[in-house]
Amino acid sequence: MKLSSATLAACLIAKAAAAGGVAPQDVSFAEDGAVAVSLSGMAGDPAAGARIMTTRGKGNCIACHAVTTLADAPFHGEVGPALDGAADRWEEAQLRGIVADSKKTFEGSVMPSFYKTTGYIRPGKGYTGRAAEADPMAPLLSAQEIEDVVAYLMTLKD
């Protein structure tokens, strides 16, 4: 069966809601951009988070950020600051907010918003160059994937 991204988005959102999670449009950001509660309603898995951060079709965080503990994955970028010691600089809620929608913390940031489903200009279907089929579209990362990434970021202490 072929799932459209609309169905997929709906499923993801339904799943998040079912687990007591928060759908992308319902996330509440504090003044400083922080998000207090788990988006999936569950704890994150740091090992899964590390995989998401280094995987191209997922977070692909290392495209822009260097992370010493992920040095095994090749090619770390310099567009964003190195993430070493991120957990010393930020609270968990702030890290969640940065990953979910960085622009709420850093105005106009180059960093993509990973838990957002609408408001794009000419959104595409992945990297095909063709138009996206669904509006709202599936977020770049699911609620649980965000939690996994945040859990990994929380291990980054100097």
Place this chain on the structure above:
Amino acid sequence: MTRTRRRNALWAFAAAACVVATSAGADENARLVVNGEIEMVTRTAAPAHLNGALPDIRSGWTFRTTETQALQIDDFDNPGMIFVDKAMDAWNSVEGSEGKSCSACHGNPMESMKGVRAVYPKWNEAAGEVRTLVMQINDCRVKRMGAKPWKYTGADMAAMEALISVPSRGMAVNVAIDGPAAETWAKGKEIYYTRYGQLELSCANCHEQNYDNMIRADHLSQGQINGFPVYRLKNTKLNTAHARFKGCVRDTRAETFKPGSDEFIALELYVASRGNGLSVEAPSVRN
């Protein structure tokens, strides 16, 4: 961005280990003199219309590895020149219903096409439109030769663009952005700064704010098009500016514009104007 840049500078030492493995230390201050005689301006003052958005403008050549840079120093080493030879054959070949070749009207391209590449895209008064070099080539093919137009980003077109660029090599890019071209230019500028796609990235996010930074394994340049069409080692062919634009927009997880679309014509004029003052380099060599 200065803040980020400084933080990144610190990191650069640590990253050197993985970065240098692929980029054998690009020498951004190296001089490019082609065939020992064509002096290229690969770095110069930014044009006034940029209003300080860039401290200076740099050819994509300055961002490439020493090995890749070397391939552009002598035409014998430049794989792009093979396509120029092919285009020379096409230049002299009769095609279409009028029994004409390019040379029937334009003679020797090394004489007649001198300076042309440097000023395109350019306003065409008779047609009342901004024309890219590709559009002009196809206009000649259709209207004067009675031949079929070439595909906008196809091999024949890329090669002909490269051939027409050769006699302008070393001349400063100098596209006009005022008068009747102003409206198209402004549209191109708007596109350049629009954050497209699900990654919400504009040309400026990568090529103005982050040039010289690594994005994954790529050393970001200023995205200049003075070297286009470029021979890329990656796909071993000549690549046109519109094909490159399309690839970059696609990489933002966006619906791209089509090569030859009004949007990309406007963008080409605008991006070309950001390089006013750099030398025409095509066919250049990139990774």
